[in-house]
Amino acid sequence: MTEPHLVPPADADSVAALAARGLRYALVDTSDAVAFAHWLGADERGFHAPAPTPERTESARERVGYRRTTGVYDGAAAEPESPVATTSSWVAQLTVPGGRTMDAWAVSSVTVAPTHRRRGIARALLEGELRTAVAAGVPAAILTASEATIYGRFGFAPAAPATTVSVARRRVGWAGPPPAGTVHFRSPAALRDEVEEIAGRALLRTPGEVDRWPGFWDRMLGLTDPTSERSRGIRAARYDDADGHPRGFVAYSVQRTEPDHGTVVVDQLLAETDEAYRALWRFVLEHDFVDEVRATLRSVDEPLRWMVSDPRAITTSEYGDHLWLRILDAAAVLEARTYSAPSRLVLRIDDPLGYASGTVVLETDAAGRAFVHESDEPAGIRLGIEELGAIALGATRPSVLAAAGRLAGDAHAIRTADRVFAADRMPHLGFWF
Ligand SMILES: CC(C)(COP(=O)(O)OP(=O)(O)OC[C@H]1O[C@@H](n2cnc3c(N)ncnc32)[C@H](O)[C@@H]1OP(=O)(O)O)[C@@H](O)C(=O)NCCC(=O)NCCS
Structure with missing residues (x-):
């Protein structure tokens, strides 16, 4: 407490x-x-x-x-x-x-x-x-x-989307490179001792991710009610790189419908490196007697479809808003992240509740660092607090909001903002809270 x-x-x-x-x-x-x-x-x-x-x-x-x-x-x-x-x-x-x-x-x-x-x-x-x-x-x-x-x-605005990924497992062969390193089964209790450290590093890779609390892992791994049907069905595996360092894990269960039919339901698959990501997906796809592998709250930009022999065996549900962000201090949020190009943008922000209203200059340097200060010069881009939240992590391009009539400005500033706000990885959040 x-x-x-x-x-x-x-x-x-x-x-x-x-x-x-x-x-x-x-x-x-x-x-x-x-x-x-x-x-x-x-x-x-x-x-x-x-x-x-x-x-x-x-x-x-x-x-x-x-x-x-x-x-x-x-x-x-x-x-x-x-x-x-x-x-x-x-x-x-x-x-x-x-x-x-x-x-x-x-x-x-x-x-x-x-x-x-x-x-x-x-x-x-x-x-x-x-x-x-x-x-x-x-x-x-x-x-x-x-x-x-x-x-x-x-x-609040949608700032990091997520989707459900379903793989028709019997249709896919592995088309990615053979991963180096090894995947080990771990008992849920054993993984619990390791999971916070691995996840802590993996979550830093993806904008939009949010740290889990200790009890999240206890529940995910079935340790809060270990004798229940659900908990006893939880399987866990860890990926170690070629040097033996843990770099990712997967927690999942198998729902069997008939002796040789069923679904692998992936709860969390977190990877600190691309290699860990590939190895863990390959491990999951290699479960026999399984028709489908289903994973909820995955990125809308999963590399998975490029790692299997039949990309049409993978279907995703509709693009879904998942993380909602409400900016309260625009300068602090804009300075917290890095940017993709040097620039100078003047943003006029309208916040009906008043917290973040005003005009700010966002200057970014070649290293991606941002410097923000208030200004009264004419704005190149005018946007509301929701629109600022939608572009803040890079999930939605400013030009898309301009096309929707939700953000205004001169064409050059909007093009620049598209480039500058782009993130290295698609923002994504992998759990509910
Ligand atoms: C959603 C919920 C919390 C709203 O509670 P509420 O006390 O009835 O909401 P309020 O009376 O304060 O309404 C505030 C505004 O939200 C709107 N609103 C409330 N619920 C809404 C809903 N489900 N969909 C759309 N608008 C909703 C109201 O019309 C009102 O709009 P306005 O102030 O612009 O006129 C309530 O319906 C609920 O508990 N739902 C089930 C649980 C849930 O969905 N919780 C949200 C978890 S993310």
């Missing part, structure tokens, strides 16, 4: 706004098992999940109890101890182009009970989270969204 004095209190404006509607908005003391159980029950109900068992509640409290956890309570409800709305937040590390990370205010567990919807509770919670992030000096907020229609109004 986080020390209570380190946790910012519930935002005063939102407390007042909700109090005016007869509701109490407060932090949840996650060291109080009963209060947390009520909060988790409301959170899971909000996402239509089964009511948590006592064991699952205790395991969740251990895994996510460190977060700043809030609830909205209605004293007039039949069960006033059960919140009618929930959120949780923490400071995560978001990978930006250039292999660095920046602090980002991660928001999760946004639910409002069906008994209390459409009366501004989510707005009070979200705006409260943004004010709290700003007060804490965190330059951006991030989330993953159940629906794409909710968060734009608060200035």
Whole structure:
């Protein structure tokens, strides 16, 4: 649990706004098992999940109890101890182009009970989270969204997409180079000792990735309920390079439908090097008695289709928004990443909530470093806070937003911005939070 004095209190404006509607908005003391159980029950109900068992509640409290956890309570409800709305937040590390990370205010567990919807509770919670992030000096907020229609109004934009990849395994032969190094099966418990270090390096490769918390790995590897059917089905393998250094891993399960039919479901496949990526995919594709290999939340730019004999054996679901980014301090976010070319761009940013409004000059040098300062000179590009979030990591080109009528400017500046904002790797986020 986080020390209570380190946790910012519930935002005063939102407390007042909700109090005016007869509701109490407060932090949840996650060291109080009963209060947390009520909060988790409301959170899971909000996402239509089964009511948590006592064991699952205790395991969740251990895994996510460190977060700043809030609830909205209605004293007039039949069960006033059960919140009618929930959120949780923490400071995560978001990978930006250039292999660095920046602090980002991660928001999760946004639910409002069906008994209390459409009366501004989510707005009070979200705006409260943004004010709290700003007060804490965190330059951006991030989330993953159940629906794409909710968060734009608060200035969030899709910043790193993801897709589901399905491989008709029996149709594909390996067409990539034979990988050097070796893949080893690891028991989930053994991989748990290694996974944070391997993943820590692998996540720095891809803009849009976000660090996982320790309990994420415990759950992914089935260690929170090791005797359950799901946990016993989890397989794990590690890739070591030719020098014996661990460079990646895969966690997966096999769903068998008949003795010689089934699906490999890849949960996480993280690779620090291209070679690790190739070796782990080859390992996964070499499972016999399997018709399909399915992996969710993969990059929309997977090299996989160039490594198999029949690229049409690979299908991807629609391009999906996945990581949503809300920039709060434009200069800090723009300076956090590196850029692809030297340039000087003047951006006028319009932020309806006021946090990032203004005109800034973005100067980038040949090494990709950025220097940002405020200015009152005429802007080459005019864009809203959502559009800035959409281009910030390089997932969407400014010219695409210009074509959509969502960003304006002179053609030369937009062409320059396309080149400058391009990232070495397609931004991508590989999990839900
Ligand atoms: C989404 C949810 C949190 C909204 O809560 P709410 O308290 O009813 O929302 P509010 O009354 O504060 O509405 C705020 C704004 O969002 C809009 N909105 C709310 N839910 C929406 C939805 N599902 N789709 C589109 N717009 C939505 C409202 O119309 C309102 O717009 P406006 O202020 O511009 O007029 C709630 O419906 C919910 O808990 N859904 C199930 C869980 C979920 O999907 N959570 C999101 C997790 S990422």
